[in-house]
Amino acid sequence: MCSRLIQFVVLINKDKDLYITDFNSQWTKNNSDLVPEINSLVFVNDSQVSVYSEAVIELSIALHPLLKPIKLGYLIPKKLRDGLYKIIAKNRHKFFKQDACKLANEKFKAMYLN
Template sequence: MVILVYDGECNFCSNFIKFLLKINKNKSLRITSFNSKWYNDFKMENQIRDNVDSIILINSNKMYIYSDAILHVIAQANKLFFPILILKIVPKPIRNFFYKLVAKYRKRISKQIKCTLPTQSERKYFL
């Protein structure tokens, strides 16, 4: 199972989740927010600090954060997007600098959206 943990109170992050669900062909992808019971239990079991400021991708025994999480979840959601992993040739500090820059201003970048509920077919991907 591939699990993506995101900030459910962030419009920018919610828009990314909508995009991900549109392209997703991976039946094992699951999505949850930092406020979910599943993530709180996982955090306790794995001694994860509370101040993670990134989406988290959990895939088998690996955890990805920052730009790695974005690249890997897009590539795993749909094989057509697998070539996005070529961006890993850009050094991680540079990729993460831009990730953190966007993350810092994400609430200003994204317009406020109305809270939309996932469709019936999308609900199966949420924990």
């Protein structure tokens, strides 16, 4: 959970009902039938499950009112959006170098489902 995306989500989140977890958490094991091999960010809102580029768009919309224009990403064909997502995901360690994991702050602890 050291990714910069997660750190960014915690930093700008304005939704008190938005939580994060990972595939290995006890919460996921007890409450989800998602498979960790999906290799994608997964966004769950009520009963709707979004993956790949759709998950990024839906998460952005939920995170902060100023990110709502990202919904325009739906104008880009899904195949193209998902292809770009997969390229970035596959090469994320080349693009985004991370030296060390930041310590979890109180906001992170409140958002994390374990």
